[in-house]
Amino acid sequence: MKVILEHISPDDNSSFKVFHIKDIPISELNWQYHYHPEIEIVCVLKGKGTRHVGYHKSHFEDGALALIGSNIPHSGLGLNATDPHEEIVILFREEILSLPEGEPDSNAIKKLIEMSRYGVLFSSEVKNRIIPKLEVITQSEGYTRYLLLLDLLFELSKTEDYELLNTEIMPYTIVSRNRVRLEAVFTYVENGYQNEVDIQQAADLANLTKPAFCNFFKKATSITFVEFVNRYRIDKACILLSQEKSIAESCYATGFNNITYFNKIFKKYTKTTPGQFIRSL
Structure with missing residues (x-):
């Protein structure tokens, strides 16, 4: 199964999307594993369930507040949830922020956006402090709502009461930032990851020698x-x-031909073993 690319449309007369899930039975909601270019602020006001953001998976009991970066695959915070469940979600693209260069406040928000690439979980104290701001945003319109979003991001950027949900940037985030220059290479990996992936063939697709391709890929993506x-x-x-x-x-279905090596690589990126991951489901 492929991770679903979700297409998000801004609300009417707005540059971003806001929705408030309330009084809807959990059975009527869809928690597919998906990704989208928009950055997501999601706050569960009441309810319990499972966080599945990137490689991270954990349970929560009394609501949660998270910031999910662009193109991080996730199932939201409603996975395995039980009624009653209430959450507010804000989805926006980074380019709508138009943050000035060099301003301390702008730099703080830019740092927050950069951290979102790993998924950010905020404490219950931060969540409770932010909920009134989120509720006001759901009832606002136009430029006022945009200013309230900036205020919300600035508030989140000031706190140190958070944890990063992943230690590695997800492949979909890397792909999105380099899609134009490395389109053929990414398509090659997407279509052939179940089998042997040859660096020389990838280099040929990029019209580069193997050493030049390795250097170019590392510079473009920050990983080999x-x-x-x-x-x-x-x-x-x-x-x-x-x-x-x-x-x-x-x-074996994902191109590994050695279970010991698979277990090692799995733990390297998820910080858990495959067996522990299964038991957390």
Whole structure:
């Protein structure tokens, strides 16, 4: 199964999307594993469930507040939720912020956006402080709502009461930032990750020699091509394990030919073993 690309349309007369889920039975909601170019602020005001953001998966009991970066695959915070469930979600593209260069306040928000690439979980104290601001945004319109979004981001940028949900940037985030220059290479990995992925063939697709391609890829993405392929495969393995596939099936179906090596790489990127990941589902 592929991770679903979700298409988000801004609200009428607005540059971003806001929705408030309330009084809707959990059975009527869809928690597909998906990604989108928009950055997402999601706050569960009441309810419990599972956080599945990138490689991270954990349970929460009394609501949650998270910032999910552009193109990070996730299932939201409603996975395995029970009624009653209430959440507010804000989806926006980074380019709408138009932050001035060199201003301390702008730099703080830019740092927050950069951290969002890993997924950010805020404390219960921050969540409770932010909820009134979120509720006001849901009732606002036009430029006032835009200014309230900036105020919300600035408030979040000031706190140090948070944790990063992933230690590695997800493959989909890397792809989105370099899609134009490396389109053919990414397509090659997407279509062939189940089999042997050859660096020389990738270099040929980029019209570069193998050494030049390795240098170019590292500069463009901040990781090596081999790291990218391994991250992509582990991302797919997480999906298969979530679908009740065995560790061996997930290993061989994602291009690994050695379970010991698969376990090692899986733990490197997810900070948990495949067995522990299955038990957390």
